Amino acid sequence: MPAPSLLVISLSPIHRDARVLRQLSVVAEFGHVTTIGYGPKPEGSDEHLQVPDGLSTLPQTPLGIAKLALRRLRAAELEAPASQWVLKAVKGRRFDIVVANEARILALADAVAGGAPIWADMHEWAPEERTHILSWRLLVAPLMDHLCRTYLPRCAAITTVGDRIGELYRSRYGVEARTMRNSSPYRDLPVGEVADDAVRLVHSGAAVQGRNLELTIDVVSALPERFSLDLYLVPANDGGRYLRSLTERAPADGRVRFLDPVPPMMLPDTLNGYDLGVFWLPPVHTNGRLTLPNKYFDYVQARLGIAVGPSPEMADLTERHGLGVVAEGFSPETITASLRDVTAEEIRSWKRHADSAAHELSFAADAQVARDILGTLLAG
Missing domain, CATH: 3.40.50.2000 (Glycogen Phosphorylase B;)
Structure with a gap:
């Protein structure tokens, strides 16, 4: 019986994205892992589809910006150049689980999953990711809210970085989000000396x-x-x-x-x-x-x-x-x-x-959250 096929999408330079690298270290325990993101193949990936540098992860094309401005949010979901590239790169392929990192790719994950369960790792609170920037607040924030409202209820599992952000997802979108912190793997390091005068x-x-x-x-x-x-x-x-x-x-x-x-x-x-x-x-x-x-x-x-x-x-x-x-x-x-x-x-x-x-606040507990999710999804 072939090993399960798992797709991890993170439109970031995964090879230096600490959270996604830790996520990958667990996903790799469960089967053949295909990653999609910028930069070279990250550790934990069996096959990497490298998104060309310069392709935006948002609908930053004249047509895409027009759709955002006119609130044609459904039409803008897959308008980002990086999303278009991914759709072509995985056309005709099937996966047993899709892991989607962050809200901007929820529609993309839904499109490529073909009915396979999706684990959405939302990281932070997507509707207000960069609302201190006026253009984001006016154009992009409504799209993030639309993606969360439309696609999170379809996801088989949702994680985020902290309990309070998880509660925000529950209260606004009616979904249960488990906490998977940005914790680091345990390191057996000494307690260093402290100078009295520095x-x-x-x-x-x-x-x-x-x-x-x-x-x-x-x-x-x-x-x-x-x-x-x-x-x-x-x-x-x-x-x-x-x-x-x-x-x-x-x-x-x-x-x-x-x-x-x-x-x-x-x-x-x-x-x-x-x-x-x-x-x-x-x-x-x-x-x-x-x-x-x-x-x-x-x-x-x-x-x-x-x-x-x-x-x-x-x-x-x-x-x-x-x-x-x-x-x-x-x-x-x-x-x-x-x-x-x-x-x-x-x-x-x-x-x-x-x-x-150091043990209690290490990645061991958060890795178990990921294992529980992946085991449940593959069993189901």
């Missing part, structure tokens, strides 16, 4: 406009000289403009450094020598307010203390496990006040607590 802060992620990394730089600039910050940033698809603006904003005393990004699986090892992993994202939209990103779990596996703002998902875990400090607000002054007087002994305690929580 605090080494670190932040890893993408240099994307809207992440407000300016705030992080301004906080470090205002902190005493014993604080330093290293940034491991992946440039955005803007030719590196935003990253350059950040380097220009950094203080001249060298306390803020920009280092080359490292592959997702290497991050905990790279970060292990620091003291505090930091992430302060003001709640400019729902996903910002409810963020629980990859980096949080990388910090835990790296055995770091954690410094965040009052973002409820991160604040809950930080306080429950005694992992670090939660600022009372998102102003530079409030965040600076939360850190200014931290002691070496406090940091040592937070790092020990991260070590104690």
Whole structure:
């Protein structure tokens, strides 16, 4: 009997998409895996269909934009150039399960599934993905809402990154979403030494406009000289403009450094020598307010203390496990006040607590959610 055929669609560079790579590590346990996305074949894939660079994942053609503007949303569902390419690439093929990553490809997944069950990994809250951008809010947000309303009830399984976002999907679309966090695989790393006279802060992620990394730089600039910050940033698809603006904003005393990004699986090892992993994202939209990103779990596996703002998902875990400090607000002054007087002994305690929580907050529990879904769908 041939192995099950599983299709994973993620219109992202999968080879460096940490969440999809972890997802693939489980999907690969269940059969022959075909992936569709940008960039080279990712680990865990048996066959990869590489979407040509430059093909948009949204209906950003003159006809597509006209359909969005006229609210002809059904007609715009498959108008994106990348979707058109995928439809041709898989024409005539059959799959036992289709895994769809993010709302923008729900109609595409439905079209290629041919009745096979679809697991929709929604990641975040799709209707407000980029609503801080006017053009997105006016043109794209209605399409995301339409796709969720139309196709989520047809999906056999739905996952998202946190409980609160899952509740949003339940309340608006009447669907049950299971939580599959952005957790990292367990790493057996030591609890690093902490100096008495220096605090080494670190932040890893993408240099994307809207992440407000300016705030992080301004906080470090205002902190005493014993604080330093290293940034491991992946440039955005803007030719590196935003990253350059950040380097220009950094203080001249060298306390803020920009280092080359490292592959997702290497991050905990790279970060292990620091003291505090930091992430302060003001709640400019729902996903910002409810963020629980990859980096949080990388910090835990790296055995770091954690410094965040009052973002409820991160604040809950930080306080429950005694992992670090939660600022009372998102102003530079409030965040600076939360850190200014931290002691070496406090940091040592937070790092020990991260070590104690590393198993519970690892990918093992979230991988089991994926295994339960795939096992159920194949059995059904």
